[in-house]
Amino acid sequence: MKNFKNTSLLLFLIVILLSACERVFEYTPYSANVKDKRKFSREKRLDALENIEKNTLGQGRFKIALISDSHTYYNRLTDAVNLIRQDDEVLFAIHGGDMTDGGMIAEYTIFYDIMEKLQKPYFTVIGNHDVLANGRVIYNDQYGPENYSFVFKNCKFIFFNDIIWELNYEEPDFAWLINEVSNAAGIDRVFVIAHIPPWSDQFSPLNTWAYKTIMDSANVSMSIHGHQHEHYFGKYFDDSISYLVIGTPGKDVFCKLTVEPDTLILETIKY
Amino acid sequence: MDRKLLVYLILPAILFFCALQASGQDTIIRYKKTLTPNYVNFQYAGNYGAYIVGAGYYLNPKHSIQLVAGFGYASKHKAAQRIYNLFLKGIIVPHTWDLKKNWFLLPQTGITISRQFAGAGNTFSRLPKTYPEGYYAPNAFRFHFNIGLKAKKFFSQETFVKAIELYAETTTNDLYAKYFFKSHEVGLRDIFSMAIGVNIIIFNKN
Numbered sequence: 001m002k003n004f005k006n007t008s009l010l011l012f013l014i015v016i017l018l019s020a021c022e023r024v025f026e027y028t029p030y031s032a033n034v035k036d037k038r039k040f041s042r043e044k045r046l047d048a049l050e051n052i053e054k055n056t057l058g059q060g061r062f063k064i065a066l067i068s069d070s071h072t073y074y075n076r077l078t079d080a081v082n083l084i085r086q087d088d089e090v091l092f093a094i095h096g097g098d099m100t101d102g103g104m105i106a107e108y109t110i111f112y113d114i115m116e117k118l119q120k121p122y123f124t125v126i127g128n129h130d131v132l133a134n135g136r137v138i139y140n141d142q143y144g145p146e147n148y149s150f151v152f153k154n155c156k157f158i159f160f161n162d163i164i165w166e167l168n169y170e171e172p173d174f175a176w177l178i179n180e181v182s183n184a185a186g187i188d189r190v191f192v193i194a195h196i197p198p199w200s201d202q203f204s205p206l207n208t209w210a211y212k213t214i215m216d217s218a219n220v221s222m223s224i225h226g227h228q229h230e231h232y233f234g235k236y237f238d239d240s241i242s243y244l245v246i247g248t249p250g251k252d253v254f255c256k257l258t259v260e261p262d263t264l265i266l267e268t269i270k271y
Numbered sequence: 272m273d274r275k276l277l278v279y280l281i282l283p284a285i286l287f288f289c290a291l292q293a294s295g296q297d298t299i300i301r302y303k304k305t306l307t308p309n310y311v312n313f314q315y316a317g318n319y320g321a322y323i324v325g326a327g328y329y330l331n332p333k334h335s336i337q338l339v340a341g342f343g344y345a346s347k348h349k350a351a352q353r354i355y356n357l358f359l360k361g362i363i364v365p366h367t368w369d370l371k372k373n374w375f376l377l378p379q380t381g382i383t384i385s386r387q388f389a390g391a392g393n394t395f396s397r398l399p400k401t402y403p404e405g406y407y408a409p410n411a412f413r414f415h416f417n418i419g420l421k422a423k424k425f426f427s428q429e430t431f432v433k434a435i436e437l438y439a440e441t442t443t444n445d446l447y448a449k450y451f452f453k454s455h456e457v458g459l460r461d462i463f464s465m466a467i468g469v470n471i472i473i474f475n476k477n
Contacts, residue, residue: 025316026464028343029413029446030389032351074454102410103393106450114456132410134352134391141351165401166393201403 031105032134034141038112042144045092045121052091052121053152062153063089066255068096068195068226068246071129074110076249081118083254083271090256092120094157096226096246097127097195103135108142123150125159127195127226128202131166147173149180155189155221155259156180162194162211164202174210181218189221189259197225197245199236215241221264222257231255231268303474310436310472312339317442317466318415319356319385321349327470337362343385352390359384360417373425379438383415414445417466428475436470 056062065084070077084090095115100107115122126139126146139146146161158180162172177192184190196202198211215223222242231247244266247253258265303309308326317323320343330336343356362381370376386396388411396411398404419440426432447462 024465025321026318027316027321027345027349028318028354028356028387028389029444030350030352030354030387030394031345032390033349034351072450072453074450074456078454078456102446104446106447110450110454110456114454132393132407133389135393137352137391169401 029104029106030133032137032141033105034108034138038109038142040144041112041142042123042148045123046150048121049092049150049152056091056153060153061258061260062091063087063256063258065090065093066096066224066244066246066257067093067249068254069098069127069229069248069250070095070111071098071101071248071250072107073248073250074114076252077111078114078117079271080249080254080269081114083269084256085118085120087256089258090120092152093118093122094193094224095122095124096193096224097125098129098226099124099127100130100132100135103130103132103138105134105138108135108138112142123157123159123193125193125195126161126163128163128166131163136167147176147180151187153259154187155191156184156187158190158192160192160194162196162198162202164196164207172207172211174214177214178217181214181220184218188261190218191222191224192220193224195225196227197232197236197243198223200225200227212237212239212241233266233268303476307474309337309474310470312341312468312470314343314466314468316464317343317417317440317468318413318444318464319343319358319383319387320354321345323356323358323466323468325358325360332476335364337364337381347390350390354390355388357386360415362417370422375423375425377421377423377436378419379421379440380418381416383417383442385413385415386411387413415442416444416448417442419466421470432471432473433475434472436472437468438470439465439467442466 067080084093099111124143130139147159149156149158160177181190198208216239220241222244224244226246228245229248229251230245231253232245234243235241236243246255252271254269256267256269309329310327312325312327314323323341323343325339325341327337327339330338339360341358343358345354347353360381360383362379364377364379366378368376387394394411396409398407398409417440419438421436421438423434423436425434441463443462450457451462
């Protein structure tokens with residue numbers, strides 16, 4: 001009986017040891033080693049978007065999904081992704097930042113794997129949680145530059161890193177943003193996506209003024225944000241610019257935005 | 272396994288072992304001082320560094336409770352950033368199987384606390400004053416759970432090295448456990464990884 005117990009324990013231990021063979025050795029959860037297949041993945045999504053644009057040439061109207069602040073609400077994010085995938089009208093998705101909680105490589109990987117199930121292109125903006133630990137290095141390796149833009153169906157989407165505190169009070173690159181919004185001749189609409197709303201904690205009054213002035217000067221169609229976890233939509237500064245704070249899958253919220261030639265339709269999805 | 276493992280872990284361990292064996296050929300009675308470790312520990316991988324070195328202590332006469340204090344390092348090659356760790360590892364050895372000829376098999380389990388110094392900054396054990404109170408939880412400490420098996424070979428008690436232990440263990444940490452419970456996507460096999468190591472025992476008794 002004693003031998004049987006010992007042998008069972010030994011077998012149990014061997015099974016446990018073997019179960020670890022999936023990844024074999026791991027050195028630290030703070031590693032910034034992005035696997036080759038995930039590196040600079042934005043490029044392939046931009047290619048996919050180009051194909052979508054070609055395939056829907058005659059179609060002026062299009063719909064996009066907006067998610068933000070998914071952190072480690074993985075199951076709720078998965079639910080949102082499933083709902084978005086099932087909507088054939090949604091052509092691509094935007095994530096408004098804070099796709100991780102602590103900027104860990106495992107969090108970036110889980111997020112990536114869940115978003116792959118979308119089976120549609122998605123584009124991200126970096127959030128304040130995403131730059132914790134080695135997160136900024138991972139983001140740049142996994143997705144590419146933090147500030148970038150693309151044009152889809154004559155609408156310009158500008159993704160802007162406006163994180164301040166976590167980047168040692170480094171000022172957001174407003175010069176780049178001015179250049180992007182003003183370099184939109186012949187473009188029907190301009191959307192700016194930045195994680196932190198300009199009235200939020202991290203912005204100094206001067207930064208708020210700078211951001212608001214840039215939006216006004218280019219008559220941006222919508223300034224899209226995350227960070228606050230509570231959904232908001234309105235003209236925050238009582239000017240012509242609409243500001244959207246998406247909300248979080250943690251509170252079962254995401255949005256869909258339909259872009260028509262002369263109208264924008266915003267749906268807030270509670271699920 | 273790469274060549275660096277040989278250079279960083281196995282080779283120093285062998286050299287250390289040989290040097291100690293050679294020095295042990297004279298009959299010198301050594302007395303262990305309180306802070307002198309019972310054994311020197313070398314480990315490869317395990318969530319608090321790629322190359323880990325530690326000092327091990329027996330905390331009870333049966334050696335079933337042990338403590339290892341040490342340092343771990345993950346190079347740029349291994350982690351894309353240089354990452355340093357300080358750790359304290361508590362070990363419980365619940366049983367010993369006698370395999371004959373001075374060989375023993377021992378299961379071991381334990382909990383490790385590590386303080387990780389991540390390369391790019393933004394890792395802190397106390398929230399920096401630049402943030403409002405409670406803005407982030409400190410993110411530099413990690414708790415690890417380990418379970419494994421070691422083979423132990425006893426030598427003559429007159430040599431400097433009294434015994435050697437080779438072990439393999441599987442390990443996870445508090446973050447991965449959180450992901451496991453928060454996501455259907457994360458399975459048990461995703462949150463565990465392996466570590467291997469060697470303990471060189473210099474003092475069998477305290």
